[in-house]
Amino acid sequence: MEPLLKVEALDMSFGGVQALSEVSFSALAGRITAVIGPNGAGKTTAINCISGVYRPQGGRVLFGGQAITGLAPHVLARQGLTRTFQNLQVFTNLTVLENVMVGLHGVTGKGFVSAMLRLPGQRAEERRIRARALEALTFLGLAARAGLPAGQLSYGDRKRVELARALVARPKLVLLDEPVAGLNPAETEEMGRVLLEVRRQGVGLLLVEHDMSLVMRVSDQVVVLHFGRQIAQGDPQAIQRHPEVLRTYLGCQDQPPPGVEPAIALEAAHA
Amino acid sequence: MNGGRAFLWQLLALAAAVVLAPLLVGNPYHLNVLNVMALNVLVVTGLNLLIGFAGHISLGHAAFYGLGAYVSGILSSTHGWDPWLSSLAAALVVALVALVIGIPTLRLAGNYLVMATLGFNLIVTILILQLDEFTGGPSGFSGIPPLKVLGRSLASDQQFYWLVWGAALLGLLLARNLADSRVGRGLKALHDSPVAAAAVGVPTAAYKVKVFVLSAVYASLAGSLYAHYFGIVTPKTFDIFFSVELVTMCLVGGMGSLWGGFFGAAFLTPLPQVLHVFDEYKDVFFGGILLVLLIYQPQGLAGLWTRHARARAARSA
């Protein structure tokens, strides 16, 4: 099967620090691909390069066979590639429902003039947007909070609002930057179920995550980054036995690289 | 930015007040003040769309107002165009100018728009003063014909009152419609988090430019109305200090709140005109009010109101 997303030899550096060098990996449609690696491995940078926030200095990104390198984020959203953020980016001045309604921006089209004049087509579109957004909120169990300002939500609920916003337009691929960071075990468990359900509906997910048990439970494929290099890609079982991955996480031969969280190393060791 | 049903009721209340006011205000001079107030409401409503939605401030709205006035004035008197047509042409010119300023500056992060519009306003003022062959120079441009509706000239304060307040109400309604729509949500979203808005398909740079152009067109139309009402325009009316005054009206009322902008204009327009003694201390007064408000009450008068409303809601809950 031709992968939905192909990342080829991405290069990116910030003021002399090489955040990504020659990173390549791919993600399949309707599957969950996880990108893991110690802090500073370049995971978020990779997501930012794919989603158009950064323009990579080298390499290219293919989405559905088309080169999308350097395209603006809003163009990618229209092509079915959306994302969530590690540091939450909920629109705090909008209500929960409005947040998710904005998620449909890329797949709807009424502009300034029809909005100001309230033309009939615009009213119909507004109704469709509202209905679909409510549907997405119901799917994530947030329907009861639809009218609240998003700024008043708890951290866990904000994460779900972001997910609903990224999913509501039924994209082909969603990039999730640490979807369970900061969630308690019960919420993490619930999020894992949601991700699998989204996968079942045919949406591809590319997630960056530190929580190894979640990664091993939900992923079809795992990509390992280390100091800006891709060191392995494979299914979860293969990754757990991969010698270089073990060396990276456990530091069997070398000193553990700075920034490796012991918990992750332990988790990886026990898995 | 306000949206929702409550706004429509409030707008209806304002419309009723507009209808009743002429019964109480017999004095044509006071009617004149009300007319200027409506013009300011129109400009401030447009400016508020920019401030509330894009989070950018323009110090060039007096220049857009002035261009609307001068272009329409010159086309209709020197070239004999129909005043309605010349107003439209002026709006087009202003939209184009705003596009040229907005495209390069609004794609950058930071306060480049303030700087560019500031420079632009200064240029426009100097050009109006220097191109006296076309503009009449410092003494102004006169002999501008009034607008006509159904063959009747709208020359009196009374007739113009209905036109300009109608325009102000319509301006508020259209702005509210925009706020409560797909585009409006996209704009509010990009104000909250530009990256997240872009990630769901909001063309952030294009939207900022469009809302800037729209807000400049509001100012231009108000300027054209001004020109055809007074029949004469002078450069001082449109200088950088009037731009500051317009922003003051927005900020006093409450940044990005449509009603805030309305109250800012309604409160600050009549002050210098009603109190003649006050004219001397205008700068001290304007600067002082704005300074105190910005330091202690940055949400403006509208912020006071929402806080009050929230406190009331909390008590009754």
Added chain:
Amino acid sequence: MSGWEQLSQYIMSGLTTGSIYALAALGFCLIYNATHIVNFAQGDFISLGGLMMYTLLGAAGLPALLALPLAVAVVAGLGVVLEAAAVGRAKSREITVLIFITVAASVLFRGVFKEVWGKQALAVPPLSPDVPLKLLGATFTPQNLWILGITLAAIAVLIYFFNHTLTGRAVRAVAINPKAAALMGIDTRRMVRLSFALAGALGALAGAIITPITTASYNVGVLMGLKGFAAAVLGGYGNFLGAIVGGLSLGLLESLGAGALSSTYKDVIAFVVLLLVLFVRPRGLLGGGEETRV
């Protein structure tokens, strides 16, 4: 007058006004680096510098050696007041709000100056008696030399201050990273206040040395301040060397442009330059580009 003489005349007057723009631009830079806001009251610092010189030198008859430092001290004090009573006291930390606090302060200052000194133009005596001098065909007054000399001296003092004193380095540290500076035990608030004082002092200096040529009035500095702002943008906003280069080039451009074309549009040049820089190269002549991280 020969072409060369005319040219050197233009260059002389360009450098004179350019010095004033450079001083104003440096003031903009100082406050921008400390707080990331544009201080629109910078022009009023210039006005007050001139007005103080009128009062101290002209009306009170103090010697220049006493009047100049006094005027500088008063305006530096106003800079501190602007920070302590307004910018630093604001509830909101939003940049737009802070910028408009300086706009409001500027309007207020201008109103107060108008009440105190009136609206008329006030003659300020030059720092030394007017005798026409001639150099390379250009005619000028000792005041021109004072302007160039004092500007150079001010720049030299600033360079020494920022590179060789502990306090100067602390101000720079706060500009680069306020949090880290605070963690190192630097009183950031004091450094910000110091930047306002320095910006006020530079404005006062500019006003004090230019008003013997232009006359002083409640709003004489407004246009100079705005042009200083254009100069700062031209040089690269927040860049010290850029402020000096931007100021001098703008002064030269204005005087040569007015000479070559027409003096009618002299005042437009600065703002056309401002727009062009913003459109084509917003980081200015000497500003570096940097990637913003999300």
